[in-house]
Amino acid sequence: MKNVADLAGVGVKTVSRVINQERYVSADTIARVMRAAEQLQYQPDVQAGNLRRADRRTDTLGLLVGSVANPFSAAVHRAVEDAAIQRHVAVFASSLDDDPERERASVEAFLRRRVDGLILTTIQRSQAYLGPQLEQGMPVVFVDRKPNGLIADTVLTDNLEGAARGTRHLLAAGHRRIAFLGDSEEIYTAKERKRGYLDALRLEGVAPDPRLVIENLGEEAQAELAVNELLALDDPPTAIFSAQNLITIGAIIALRAQGASERVALVGFDDVPMASLLSPAVTVVAQDPSAIGAIAARRIFERLDGESEPARDFIVPTRLIKRGSGEIRPA
Amino acid sequence: MKNVADLAGVGVKTVSRVINQERYVSADTIARVMRAAEQLQYQPDVQAGNLRRADRRTDTLGLLVGSVANPFSAAVHRAVEDAAIQRHVAVFASSLDDDPERERASVEAFLRRRVDGLILTTIQRSQAYLGPQLEQGMPVVFVDRKPNGLIADTVLTDNLEGAARGTRHLLAAGHRRIAFLGDSEEIYTAKERKRGYLDALRLEGVAPDPRLVIENLGEEAQAELAVNELLALDDPPTAIFSAQNLITIGAIIALRAQGASERVALVGFDDVPMASLLSPAVTVVAQDPSAIGAIAARRIFERLDGESEPARDFIVPTRLIKRGSGEIRPA
């Protein structure tokens, strides 16, 4: 900046004024400074500016997701980015990989870089460590999972109602023996989805069969095994409600291997890539990661703009997409 | 930092020494400072430190990709992140969306934040605007596409050989009328893949039929139309080589709608999600985005560590994954 000032024959403060488009600079001076800046390829150093600037904004956001390579997270990321770019805010994205250690490390890395706000998918038992930041007024929005030990804005898929809806869809098709395949019991979303499944059964007066409820399926292969076992039962389920993405894929593989994919109905929670090109095409309760990201970003910026109402939850509705596998009727 | 120093009863410089684990601090002092830092929840401001620090590193990288929501880009991103995190480097990711305006804006945003290096998938006609940065020694690695008007490290999929390999695979199955479906002619990768296709035909002594070469397919729907037209020809192709992801999906949809998916062979360039669960399962020439990201990141860090050999290209090989659709023989 000094160099630009010297070249333009003005003081540094005047250059600063031109760069920040402040008032009270003559047209002639603006032109001279712009020319000098152009000539020297000058790019202001935002970080240095933020050091002194009154609002201390870094125009930077931290985003912590499961994995940037996971389609759900990637869609959230994209929506956040689209909102951020309009305000010239850059986004640090970091992957969590269900590793509590990495959660802490990433959040610390964000804080050391003085991000203006945080959007977090968390895994740790407690997020109380963020208390001081919240008290200091840093906007923090949790996404997909509720924080523990902390009250903060949270954007959630309507897991309960979505799971209930998917289950009701199978019930409406006439199924009574509907299996549930779920993720680790410790995950908030997994618990909610299971609750939705049970609620829907109860409302219809169907007693849940514990042998049909299988949880703690972490990956495809485990889901495959689970389905194999279900089909080997004396009175196997006529339908499956799969409460997560990868589990749904595992179920598809197993059903197909057993030649049961045209006979046993399947509804999955969370959309599956290429679902409409599979046969049968997969009926799902789709989440809306794009909306989730957009709402989270909107909230962050509202807070930055001074909104101070108490923290609240934002519930994003799901959408039932009928494609075929969920419309199979019991024999 | 001042506060920590006061609380610990030492000078700021001593706190700085403790934080940066410099030599010549007594164990007792270290303990006192650590305790004070803990108590005040002190997080050093990296940006402020970098202002004065000799190497002027911000421990920050800029990554510009097609879209963070696109699986290929997301895999590259993930690989870069994994390499970066080991060095406590944070990554700014930005989506390009084939918008030259956005390319410039994002790169400027990165530069204003003084990133240590750039990893770029570019779209602009020329990247000469990065000349000054390169000369100043900022590491810049281009990914997936060669830069124009600039010499810099570049990581590329072996598009030419990959496309040739896919085409040879179809030739080996006995096909002679092999259609080519390609992306916009202006894209570097599209050109290379077409060249690979033509080379393979030539080597086998098959004269390319211009009616079977269709380019400028930007999206699925266009690919679908193109396949419909191909199948309507007097002597339609017995096989299709699709040079890009979305085009392959469009082709699958069209082949299926025409009831031709079991008859007309298909090999796609770039893997397709769930490809093995489709029927027929899709044979592809897979790229290795993870390797691409890892190599790009490695190169950035090598350069930051002082490596100064001339810029070079890194060619990442492809892998032919036979799944069924590419092994269909001509009637």
Place this chain on the structure above:
DNA sequence: CGCGTTTATGACATCGTTATCAGAAAGTGG
């Protein structure tokens, strides 16, 4: 014990920018 070396510490300048303030120049109204 004396002298050189190593260890330990803090004062101060500095990085690139913006905030504050002072002051000059130009315009406005009576």
Place this chain on the structure above:
DNA sequence: CCACTTTCTGATAACGATGTCATAAACGCG
């Protein structure tokens, strides 16, 4: 023409950290 406001400009301090340098205490060794 004078007082008063508005416009325009730059000197200087400050932001939160590190680099440099000076100084003092502790240590090692003949």
